Amino acid sequence: MGITKTQIFTEKQNDLAQFFKVLGHPARVAILQYISSQNACICNDLVDEIGLAQATISQHLKELKSIGLLTGEVEGKSMCYCINVERWSEIQSQLNQFFNTTKSKCC
Amino acid sequence: MGITKTQIFTEKQNDLAQFFKVLGHPARVAILQYISSQNACICNDLVDEIGLAQATISQHLKELKSIGLLTGEVEGKSMCYCINVERWSEIQSQLNQFFNTTKSKCC
């Protein structure tokens, strides 16, 4: 199929999975790491830095924006992409909650 | 394409993305939560509990095993699936390291 049966899961489960899914691509991991390594907000240095076409980078940025991890502001004719620190912590804490509450008692 | 250009990323980035990716499906989140909610190791109650076909559940279990999150032991004619607690903590700590080292200084 390719389609996911989201109806049979809770909203929390779907949200959590969505966070994981967005982070589940090396380009998006690399984009976040690169942005965080710069003192200033970096835009399409990403195209040079990471070896993917501009259209592809733009697509990945869009997905990162979709869960609120990145914000993009127009800066002249460029874009200034930044990590949304609040959202970042929020998601980190949700993932940790998942890890901490999901513990096996068996075996 | 559908194919991911793993060659252009570091092994760490690929590994990290792979962990995220495996957790990036609500069925797999639900499976982990259900296993952890039981005192004993549960096998194909999962098929009843989660509303997916047996073949589909089996496939998801396989992916969770692929990153070492689950171990499966034969128990008579059933399987006993358990969370690998060591691996669990290891992955949690890697994800946290990613979150903690990736911080924005801009905006």
Next chain:
DNA sequence: ATTTAATATCGTAATATTGCAATATTAAAA
């Protein structure tokens, strides 16, 4: 006003993922 540079969007091809029915496989039970 034109050009230029940066980014987004569209269309498309290739591949991956999800899900299931049907069919193995395996081990206990009869």
Next chain:
DNA sequence: TTTTAATATTGCAATATTACGATATTAAAT
């Protein structure tokens, strides 16, 4: 040894994702 129950695997259809070239779009620079 045949049956039964639990799980894995295979094959397939439908949809999603990844990647890119081509084409908008937008704002500064000329």
